[in-house]
Amino acid sequence: MTEAERVWALMQDLVLHRHDRRKAVTEALGLSFVKTKALRRLAPGPLTLGELAELLHTDRPYTTIVVDDLEQRGLVSRTVHPDDRRRRLVAVTPAGAEAAAAAGRLLSEPPPFLAALDGDELAELGRLLTKLDGAG
Template sequence: MTTTNAPRDSAASAADAGGAGGAGGATAADTAERVWDNLRSLVLGRNERRKEAAEALGMSFFRVKVLRRVAAAPARLSELAAELSSDRPYTTLVVDDLAKRGLVERRPHPTDGRCKIVSATAAGHAAADRANAILGTPPASLRALPAEDLAALDRIAAALAAAE
């Protein structure tokens, strides 16, 4: 499979598809692969929200992820490392940096004296809210779709999310 950063033209895609095994010879698997390529291109290739959030907050996107996670709910360092697929030493380094920036703080765990709980400060919550606003802003190409197309995408995305 060849992956490109440009989505396929929808008219060309429809003509190529020809239905599942139809005149165009495309199978449902071919169509699913093309849809997936287009979605990945939209979200990961052309939509630079992660970069935008990192630049707005002046930190790496991994730091933004840690901050957003801690702002959502305080956590142990070990929980953060596991949830974010990172190792504990690097997660500790990131939390130390966020603490120096005044965005998180460590407090003793209420029942386990061997560990600390990382929580967001007021400044950390504000920064996480800013990142969430940036990341949650749909791309202009999506906002420009006709209402009926948006409704169809909404229905399809909800069905896909429910199936996972």
């Protein structure tokens, strides 16, 4: 195993296994993560089903199923698109906006291992992550 592979495995274990915030979000909201993700994508403003499907990286039929469930729960609503009556816009309701905000708060809370690092360590980690982000 190369050093890059070892470090990548450590990063995956930290983020995807030991400190996966998706589980906390799904348990807190009682929604699958894709439904939570849909609410978060819709929170800034209404989207068509096609636009939402693209942002979720899902196909339109599956996105329709997701939106149907969110609509039944009172978290989103559909309206006629003002420029094309054949299309519908999906928007969060006030309850959907609150659920999206709650998910955002849970997802942005740093895990204890990160909060335990001192300022210099956080700065170095931030510098390295910024460097990696610029490499892609």
